[in-house]
Amino acid sequence: MVGDAPPASASIARHVVMIVGSHGTSCTGTLISQSVVLTAAHCVQPGSDYKLVRFDAARNPTLLPVATIARHPGFEMAALLGHRATADVALLKAESPLPASFAPAPLARRTEIAVGDAFTVAGMGVAVRGDGRSGGTVRAASLVATGQPGSLQLRLVDAATKGEQPGRGACTGDSGAPAFAEEDGRLAVAGVVSWSTGPKLTAGCGGLTGVTPLSRYRSWIAEAAQKLGTRLAP
Incomplete structure (x- = not known):
């Protein structure tokens, strides 16, 4: 986040995680249940493995493996590259729930x-x-x-x-x-x-x-989360 954007408040930061891919990519995601993260579809490409990253107070990272990925079937990379609208949403389910220091939004x-x-x-x-x-x-x-x-x-x-x-x-x-x-x-x-x-x-x-x-994709997100064995935060 550029432009001298300040560190987020603790109440915001506890919803947010980093996502890293095996091909060197890095994205951001939002916890929407204790084990499921919402992110952009273009952040999760076939053929790559992904992990969630959390940092302790000393900025030491811990990698949390991702077990399952659900990417919206309507996503089109060509549309995204042209800054046109597309279904750029995906869910990642961690192998185990995130610590209590994180909270779903x-x-x-x-x-x-x-x-x-x-x-x-x-x-x-x-x-x-x-x-x-x-x-x-x-x-x-x-x-x-x-x-x-x-x-x-x-x-x-x-x-x-x-x-x-x-x-x-x-x-x-x-x-x-x-x-x-x-x-x-x-x-x-x-x-x-x-x-x-x-x-x-x-x-x-x-x-x-x-x-x-998310207004057009809320129902897909809820259904995909249910298939991943979780419910959205109320």
Whole structure:
């Protein structure tokens, strides 16, 4: 999460995990039950093995094996690469439940989003583009909806820079991260991060943060979680 995004509060960080792949990929995910993580479909590719990563207070990592992956059958990589809407959602089930220091987050119920609506995006990606060592900490950015928000895709931006100058936003390693919205006094997952741009739609980070909303996929997520032997957080 670039743009001097601060470390996330403890209440947000306990929902978020890092996902690493055997081919060197890194993404972010959200715990939606004590053993199931929601992430982006493009983060889990056939032929790779994945592990969840948790860090202790001294920043020492522990790898947690992933037992099963469910990727939405409607996902299309070509659409994602063109920053077009697609079913960019997937679930990973850990071999064993995550420790009690983690807590599942509920899915948002909202279906309508307007320009200017506020979201908190929390990811474990790099804080400085190109510096892999700057990742691994849950950082949060307050962003707002811009453009023509709908049920297929959201484009979020730093309200202070509006995507015209470098600002806060998702970067490498933040794919799959949650976009939280406040509902009934608590944060709920309204979408997952799919892509990012630099200012003025250039390549990079700190411009737009592209998010796949969950409103169209909530039923698939619930059914897939049930097949994985778990229920979503209420």
